[in-house]
Amino acid sequence: MNHIGKILPVEGYRVLFKGNLPVDYAKSLTHLYQPLIGIQAYSLYQTLMNELEFQHGSLVQTHHTIMNYMNLPLDDIYRARLKLEGIGLLKTYKNQIDEQISYIYELQSPFSPANFFTDEMLAQLLYHHIGENKFELLKEHYTQHEKREGANITASFSEVFKTFQPYLEGMEVAEDQHESVTDTAAIDFTWMEQMLKQRMIPANRVLTPANRKLISQMMTLYDLATYEVEKSVLWALTDENSLNRNEFKEACHDLFKNKHNQINIKLTEKEAHPINEPVSNPTTKEEQLIIELEKISPKQLLEDLSSGGQASAQDMKVIREVMTTQGLPSPVMNVLIHYVLLQSNMKLSRAYLEKIASHWSRANLKTAKEAMAFAKSEKDRYQKGKANKPNYKKPQSNEVVPEWFKERKKKKQQANSTQDNTDSQQEWEETATLLRKYSKKKNNHL
Template sequence: MRDIGKILPIEGYRVSLKGSLPSSYTNSLTHLYQPLIGIQAVSLYLTLINELDFQDEETPQTHHTLMNYMNLPLDDIYRARLKLEGIGLLKTYQLESKEQTTYAYDIQRPFAPAEFFMDDMLTQLLYHHIGQVKFTMLQEHFCVQCDQKGTEITASFSDVFQTFQPGTSGVINSEENQTVEENIPSIDFSWMEQMLRARMIPVKRVLTAANKTLMSQMMTLYDLAEFEVEKAVLWALTDENTLAPKEFKEACHDLFQSKHQQTSIRLTNKPDSGTTMEYEPTTKEEQLIQKLENISPKNLLEDLSSGGQASGQDLKMIREVMTTQGLPSPVMNVLIHYVLLQTDMKLSKAYMETIASHWSRANLKSASEAMAFAKKQKAQYQQRKNKSKNYRKPASKEIIPDWFKERKQKQETVGGVAHQHGNADKEWEETEALLKKYSKK
């Protein structure tokens, strides 16, 4: 639903292709690209290629034509187009005019099979998608040569795809190598040089241009830190102090598995590749939630202390609670704010740990979720407290015989009369004594 309206059926398009396609491009599309981008994206690519011979130079085709050709709704076609752009098979240009919005689709040549297997990023992704047996068969069939040269591809990968592990919510961003040297994240390898020199390993033999590209790709693909890449490099060094690419890839994958406890990575569309409008909070509560979403626990403590510096003891306590219970930073901020309000601005570790374990079981992920959960729990506690105050012992439902009631009433009546007579006699005696006293005077 989120992609509906990104393109309209009446909007036009033109198709262009510079150069010629490799003779084995259908093999590449079917066996190498299709496992990564799906059948709809490949179908759109082939449809656009065949549109080259039928388009009118003066009047562009409308996207309604594509809907009829592919028998797909326009939002599916739009998502397929994004996949082609992300994997490097299509460039898109938007042309605005008073009459009509027109898109220019510049088709990019796919890698030939041999070229595809020279790209480390695409090779690793294909391996994880189709498995070792099928991957080895394709690799042997297409007679891959160990050459590190590649073919230029200019479309952005990270704007469209992400790698993820099935069965978890953890997401790892990845970026495709569009050329061997270009569009790779700019990484400073000075830390690697220092490590190699400290171990008396020749830097130039390890940090070649191809190896730097490979390290950059694996760092991005597997979301590895610098020290993890250092481990992988040391594991993959040969006796001649050169880097073995295959062993390095396997080491990176092993590090990724040990950290995420998963066996594979796959491509999926990002939740939204378009730009989103920033929401401006209006109420004080929304402003507080936005602040708790973005501020660090340390800065939050300092803000609540009127600018005073957070103590090391408090920060250590917060760090232990966060790491032990696995609370995200926004949820931890709400917890700090809540505990300080409940304990007269004092951080109680026992109280904080009790609430943190409860919130961890509730699987809270954002400040708004934590705020709503805290309000709900506090309301339930107050309701139970008020209920206990208003509690009364229920009246006894024991059955009393009629003869017992009559006897009790008779006793009360006789006792009442006797009491009245006793009071009257006593009153009369006191009055008589008083009269005698005054008569003597």
Template sequence: MDVIGKLLPIEGYHVLLKGDLPFDYAKSLTHLYQPLIGMEAVMLYQTLLHEMDLQQETRDQTHHTLMNYMNMPLDNVYKARLKLEGIGLLKTFEQQTEEHNSYTYELQCPFSPSSFFKDEMLTQLLHHHIGRDKFLMLKQNYDKETSRTNEANVTASFHDVFQTFQPSPDEDVLVNSPNGSSSSASDMDFSWMEQILKRQMIPAEKVLTPENKKLVSQMMVLYDLTTLEVEKAVLWALTDENSLHHNEFKQACHDLFKNKHHQATVKLTERTQSVENDKSNKKPLTKEEQFIAELERISPKQLLEDLSNGGQASGQDLKVIRDIMTTQGLPSPVMNVLIHYVLLQTNMKLSKAYMEKIASHWSRANLKTAREAMTFAKKEQADFQKPKPAGKYNKRSNSSQEVVPDWFKERKKKQRQVPKKESENNQNHDEFAALLQEFSNGNQK
């Protein structure tokens, strides 16, 4: 994460505390929060907390003071601040002045040990970080039944700072929400889930209680699940009385995660991109670039459904695609281009033999991205349309005049009518790029 210039030593800060600290907050910070955010973030929280007694009302402290107190470079202080913001222990408010910026750090009270285990997301994260035996020991010990106008909120959210798994080099990190884009749990729209439950004749108001909505949104973010996967987990965890069984739902989400990412661990890690870079969306310049970006992002199943105007992809088509991808080793973006190309050539039918023939060619060409596949397909098409030079044996001699019987003429006439479909396929070749742009326009709407 690039943090150079995000914070200056001369910039001042003022500390506030929101609410009252639980009497055993130190136990929470040490045993429950520290495994998630690290020692430096906990140390920054403690330093800010105890510095409130020393700060002067007329003069802010500078961040140079924090560097000296913690014996830490400023970039580490900034990273620790982001972790506190992401985990919910700090809110930061920035005030811009002519000289330099100043900040108000509003400390949020940590959960008491017993309250910590009532937060499903933090509980699951702690379980994955410290292991089952240590987690059960802590839970048994702590989980007991007990009873500004000119400031802008610039607090980093959980998704800006953390990701819950370490992706492979060729795997994109995207937290899915019902509308297909990255979103926070508080902004999640559950209308899609209500429609699914109503179609299943299940009372949505009984399932989608505020508590269950919070659990569903947290597990969706934690395990990087799509709406379809969340639907499966919810339906799996419903009891006979149409209530959501929390433990079964959490286990179902974890199993879906392991099947999706082929790994058994969930761990809180820092995002490799800066917060500002995540928030700035650089859109492709041309429609073709937009379509290439779409082919890089979506799955072959989603592409088939988009081309079917939202209809479900058939199991037979998915089996054909699966077999070709596994046997030929084509990446998903290349497979997307192949699917679209074959559909254009075969009047929107998936011909397995035709796909296998092209896939083997593309596999030998070692195509890795959608852009490479489209460029390769266009080049092949351009070579196909080049006029072939006529050889000396292809030229008919005008000197000899043969007598052709009528039945032979009729047969030739019928043969000339058969390749009409082939000419239509050639026309589809010519319209390939145009149809790609047309499809990208449809996705933009």
């Protein structure tokens, strides 16, 4: 991946650090983080940490300094910086005054060795990077506790104090407040809540805060679709309707292996410009619509298309079942919902939805852009086939038809065909406008 020019040697930087470092943070970086991010990112973190001593007043150093310390070209340093950001060890802020660009590198505290293993995603990644034997050795060494003898007779809060305390069944308190690598707020759990309710399973017992974090992390780690995560959750449920966390992780791993033919799980850098990446600077309404359909959930799409109203439980059930049965990614499902609504006068027909979904599933569509192009091509093919279909209802007349009449009829057919395409394009564009309108309205209320 080419990172040349992302930052320049003459651009300045300052280093900040907020919080407290664990006493044994160096062990954590060496044994636990370094296998994941590599020696260059590890070295960059240590270099920036030691640079804190030289942060006096408003002194801003240039990136020449880091290049000289690490003896590395700037594109390698930039790549190492991205790894630190991705793993949660660094936050970067960019300032530009006139033509002068500078950066603030805010170092984040790593997990202590013991707490590292409480983050399910990082622990699973380390397991895949260094193997089972070395992983178990490190885990046993860093998480060992002194043996306690005797019965635990410690009084609880409720036994000592009397006060009002709200209680939610099944809620768990996170043991560590360290910022997680993944953002659980980015995952829409509406689908899973609906799925559990349909099966008469108490969602609040399964989707506790700790379990939501685990589900989000495994979804990111193994690149699983929503329907695949739902299968893993159902597989790992106990007789008491609680989530067996180890069985859930194993189920996610098995799904990954089946889908990717035993490929190893390793942290790798993303391509700078993935083939299926949405257009970053959309120039047309269709490109804007594609970006919206890539980002939002099917539930939000339904609500936006109904002028912000609540999506009905029946519609949500239909969409969830079609989506999970056919294994459609969320962006593709969004295009399908949009297409069916346009073709059915804004009615969500289950039979029509299932018919098209099975076709799109066989076509192996992955992105909103692919699905939209496929939908347009299929509609064009259908219209052309309909126009070329011979009409056997009327027998041929022996009456001589004037040439001017034939020409006028031909032009009328061409005009109708052009109008159909124009109307279809206009419908897509109107939806893009509607989605942007209600997305902005929601953001303004946040």
